Amino acid sequence: MKTSTFASLIVVLITASATYAQNAPNMPARNPWLADSVYPISHNNSAATDSVAHAGPTRGRKLSPSDVKTVPAVFTSNPTVKKISDDTILFAAGLDGIRKINATGKSFELVAFLPYPGFEALAARSKPEMFQAALDVANAARRAKDDAKILTLSQSLDELGFNRQTWPTAFTI
Numbered sequence: 001m002k003t004s005t006f007a008s009l010i011v012v013l014i015t016a017s018a019t020y021a022q023n024a025p026n027m028p029a030r031n032p033w034l035a036d037s038v039y040p041i042s043h044n045n046s047a048a049t050d051s052v053a054h055a056g057p058t059r060g061r062k063l064s065p066s067d068v069k070t071v072p073a074v075f076t077s078n079p080t081v082k083k084i085s086d087d088t089i090l091f092a093a094g095l096d097g098i099r100k101i102n103a104t105g106k107s108f109e110l111v112a113f114l115p116y117p118g119f120e121a122l123a124a125r126s127k128p129e130m131f132q133a134a135l136d137v138a139n140a141a142r143r144a145k146d147d148a149k150i151l152t153l154s155q156s157l158d159e160l161g162f163n164r165q166t167w168p169t170a171f172t173i
Helices: 002-023 120-125 128-143 147-159 167-171
Strands: 080-084 087-093 097-102 109-115
Touching: 109 120, 128 147
Parallel strands: none
Antiparallel strands: 080 087, 087 097, 097 109
């Protein structure tokens, strides 16, 4: 009887293991030089898969503008998150420099900004309110389906430093 029960247990374990292996994502090996986290760097891992092995949310709700907190930044993709004791700090690399943001609890506040070396003049002239004004024009033009107006924004955005020469800056830090 014990042998039969043991054999059954082995069959169940092998079947479960095979099912898990079949459904498990094929993720790259963890980079030992990165933080031990499910999302240690932009694009998730060194292979830039932009995927995670764990399941995402299964339910949610529509957010209202009052649910969302922001810090003005010129294009930031995938900030780095660091936990220090009870504090949550974000490092957000943008076109004009790096922002340090306190995201502890319900806070979401700019702590510091560091322009990239050699890009100090760009950071000085690319003020958040100037980008907001350009975004407002773009939104209005999009709602009006005025593609010509959207194209004219290229020049004003270029003057603010949002152009093909600075785009790579946000990705090469």
